[in-house]
Amino acid sequence: MAEERTADLDLKAKVEEALWYYEPLRQSLSPVSVEVDDGVVVLRGVVPTRIIKFHTLKLARSIPGVREVRDELLTDSDLEVAVGMALARDGRTKDLLGHISANATYGTVVLTGYVESEEDKALVETIARQVPGVRRIVNRLHVEPQLVELSETIPTPA
Numbered sequence: 001m002a003e004e005r006t007a008d009l010d011l012k013a014k015v016e017e018a019l020w021y022y023e024p025l026r027q028s029l030s031p032v033s034v035e036v037d038d039g040v041v042v043l044r045g046v047v048p049t050r051i052i053k054f055h056t057l058k059l060a061r062s063i064p065g066v067r068e069v070r071d072e073l074l075t076d077s078d079l080e081v082a083v084g085m086a087l088a089r090d091g092r093t094k095d096l097l098g099h100i101s102a103n104a105t106y107g108t109v110v111l112t113g114y115v116e117s118e119e120d121k122a123l124v125e126t127i128a129r130q131v132p133g134v135r136r137i138v139n140r141l142h143v144e145p146q147l148v149e150l151s152e153t154i155p156t157p158a
Helices: 002-020 022-030 050-061 076-088 094-099 118-129 145-153
Strands: 030-037 042-047 068-075 100-105 108-115 136-143
Touching: 002 030, 002 042, 002 050, 022 050, 042 050, 042 076, 042 094, 050 068, 068 076, 076 094, 076 100, 076 108, 076 118, 094 100, 094 108, 108 118, 118 136
Parallel strands: 042 068, 108 136
Antiparallel strands: 030 042, 100 108
């Protein structure tokens, strides 16, 4: 048992070192955590692009002694979609989606656009914050009830 734990700790150190030397990942300052249990590596965190994600996983798999790599990495675009889906699933915010956007960078989600009330602004932030992988929220939503009301009365072309 102690030997397995030592082997896992050594393997974790090797994977972390390999990831450190992967320049695009290091330069992005992406928060990637490494866990190892019986040679199974779990990578968690947020990386900026799918290419960096692909190479991070490939690199971890290339380390001698790694039996399996479990991918729990997200990209910024994954987070943007996940935040949008979370807002769409919530009946209180689904009608606001045409007025707001979520942009992610390294796990920080910036909310922009406009909502009807301070309550809506806080609710959107709360829902976005609950999305797995979101590290931080920057809420730049504006409260402008008259704009929301106007957009609801503009007829859409047939």
